Structures are given as C-alpha cells and as structure tokens.
Amino acid sequence: MSQPHLHLLPDQIYPFDARGIAKRFRHAAIFGALDSLHSGEIMRFVNDHDPLPLLNQLEQRYGATVSIVYKQREPGTIVIDFVRT
Numbered sequence: 001m002s003q004p005h006l007h008l009l010p011d012q013i014y015p016f017d018a019r020g021i022a023k024r025f026r027h028a029a030i031f032g033a034l035d036s037l038h039s040g041e042i043m044r045f046v047n048d049h050d051p052l053p054l055l056n057q058l059e060q061r062y063g064a065t066v067s068i069v070y071k072q073r074e075p076g077t078i079v080i081d082f083v084r085t
Contacts, residue, residue: 012040013081018047027054034058034066037084044071045080058082 011024014033021029023040033043055068072079 013042013044016043016045018045034082039084041084043082045082047078050077050078
C-alpha cells in the first residue's frame with residue numbers, strides 16, 4: 001500500500017514568509033497559495049506588520065472557507081495561521 005503524498009494530508013502546515021516577497025506581488029502570491037490549500041491544511045503566514053487590509057480582502061474572497069488564527073501579534077512580528085476549512 002502506497003503512502004499518501006504529504007501535500008494531501010490534513011493538518012499540514014506550509015510556511016509563507018511575506019517579508020521576502022516584493023510588495024506589489026504579495027497579495028497575488030498569498031491568494032495563489034491559499035487557493036492551492038486543501039481542506040485541513042494550514043498556511044503559516046509571517047510578516048513584519050499586521051496586514052489588516054489583506055485580512056479584509058481574504059474575508060471577502062474566501063468567507064468561511066479560510067479561518068484566520070493569530071499565533072503571534074507583536075510589533076515587528078506577526079504570525080497568522082490561515083486554515084482551509
């Protein structure tokens with residue numbers, strides 16, 4: 001019996017460090033990453049500021065299909081888990 005691919009397992013966490021992506025490409029890259037998640041998978045987002053405009057866009061685009069869970073919320077370090085439901 002073959003093992004399932006890791007990217008198909010629920011509860012997998014995929015890191016996404018927005019600090020290394022040019023600002024003009026960030027939102028498109030984030031949307032693309034979230035679009036590729038399967039139910040139960042998590043994208044762990046890291047940034048240097050709280051991305052409130054982005055979070056509003058995500059709520060409008062994904063509604064209840066992506067939950068937003070802050071893991072760390074300090075000046076200079078923001079870590080958010082985006083969970084595909």
